[in-house]
């Protein structure tokens with residue numbers, strides 16, 4: 001399996017994974033889940 005360098009958005013609420021490019025962001029720059037509209041802080045290093 002190849003490792004993708006492309007960043008992805010992982011929703012902690014509904015566990016969906018989507019390419020970051022397809023995720024919208026709110027006024028605070030938080031990613032908005034395309035499935036459940038849950039807002040998530042930008043990905044944290046070391047998570």
Ligand SMILES: [Zn+2]
Pocket residue numbers: 011012013014015016033034035036037038
């Ligand atoms: Zn979600």
